[in-house]
Amino acid sequence: MARRIGSRYTAHQILGRGSAGTVWLGEGPEGPVAIKLLREDLSSDQELVGRFVQERTALLGLEHPHVVSVRDLVVDGNDLALVMDLVRGTDLRTRLDRERRLAPEAAVAIAADVADGLAAAHAAGVVHRDVKPENVLLDMQGPLGPGGSHRALLTDFGVAKLIDTPRRTRASKIIGTPDYLAPEIVEGLPPRAAVDIYALATVLYELLAGFTPFGGGHPGAVLRRHVTETVVPLPGIPDELWQLLVQCLAKAPASRLRASELAARLRELLPLLAGMPPLDVDEPDTDEAEEAAEELSGAAPAAGQPVRRRGAVPLVPGARPSDSNRDTHTSMRVPAPDELAGGARGTARAPRAAGAPRPGSARNRAVTRRRRLTLAVAATLLTAAGVATWLTTTDDTPPPPPDMENSAPAAP
Known part of the structure; x- marks a missing residue:
C-alpha cells in the first residue's frame, strides 16, 4: 500500500x-x-529530530560516485525520513551469503571503492560509524570492475550518529555493530575517522575469509576480542x-591509514x-552448543549440509545470519578494564594458528578428551602387554620345591 512521505514523496x-x-x-x-x-x-524523540535537522546540510552536501547520495530529509508529523538515490542492485551482505567469500581481486576492488567514499566523507567532516556489508550497495547496472566486481557505494551515512543521542546513550554505552567496532569505541572514546578504517578492514577480512x-559468540565477548586479541593470519x-x-586493524587509531591512502x-x-x-x-x-550436541551424539554434519560459520552477530533471538531484517545494532555497557584484560573474569583468547581450536571452546574440549582417551587406551594396551609378557616368563620356570614343613614326616 502506498503512503505519502511529506508533500513531495510517495x-x-x-x-x-x-x-x-x-x-x-x-x-x-x-x-x-x-x-x-x-x-x-x-x-518521536524531539532531541533526535533536532539533530536530524542540524545534520541536514552535511548529509545533503555529500556527493561522490561511491556514496549513496542523500537527496532530502523529511520531518513531517510522525515521519522522519532520508530520501536517497535508488541503487539498482543488492547489498554486499547478500552477495556474501550467496558466495561465502570473494576472490581477492574482487574483494579488494570493492574495499577500494568504499575507501574512496569514506575519503570524501571524512574530508567533509562526516564519520560513518557503521561500515559493514549491509551498508555497502552493489550497482548491478554499471560496468564490471576488477575481478568482475560491481561498483560499490556506501550508504546510511549519519544514521548511527543520529541514533547516538546523549539522552539515549550515556558515556558508558556503545552504539554500533559488534563485529566491526574499533577498540577505541569499546573503550569509550569518541569515534573519529579511524573507526571507519578499522571497520572497512574488518569487512575486507570477511570478504576474503x-x-x-x-x-x-556473545556480543560482550566480541567486544573484548577487539581490544585484546591479535588478528589470525590468512x-x-x-x-x-x-x-x-x-x-588498518591496529589497536591504536593513529597507526591506521587514512581513507585516501588505503584506497590508493x-x-x-x-x-x-x-x-x-x-x-x-x-x-x-x-x-559451541551445536558442537557439544554433535560430540554427545557422535554425529558429524551430513554430506552436503552447510557448515555454520562465524560471521556478523545477529542480536535478535532466532535471527539467522542471512536474515537481512535482523537488528545488528546494540547499546551495551563498556567493559571494565579487568574484563578487557581477560584472565579469570575475561574471555580474551591467546593468538592461535588458523584452524586451531580456541582454548576453552567445545572443539578444544573435544580434542582434549580424544587425547586423554588415546592415552588411556595406550596405557591399557601397554599394561596388557606387560601382563602377557610376565605370564609367558612364568610358564618357562621350573616349579618351586615342595613345602618342607608340610612334607616332613610326623613325629613318632
Missing part, C-alpha cells in the same frame, strides 16, 4: 528493514528514490595485502591479485 513498497527503520521504494518529483523511514520511537576476525594472500590489513594502496595491489581464486581457509569454531 513510498510504494518495502525494500528492506534495518535496525533504524525501513527502506521503501519511492517516487519523487525527479523519479524513483529510496526512502529510509526511521522507527516511530526515533521520530568468509568470517570476521573477532566475531562469534594463508594464501600476498604479504603486501596482509600487512595492509594488519595496519588497495588499487596498487589489484594487478598482483588478478586471477587468484577465493581463499581456501579453515572455518572457525562452530556454535
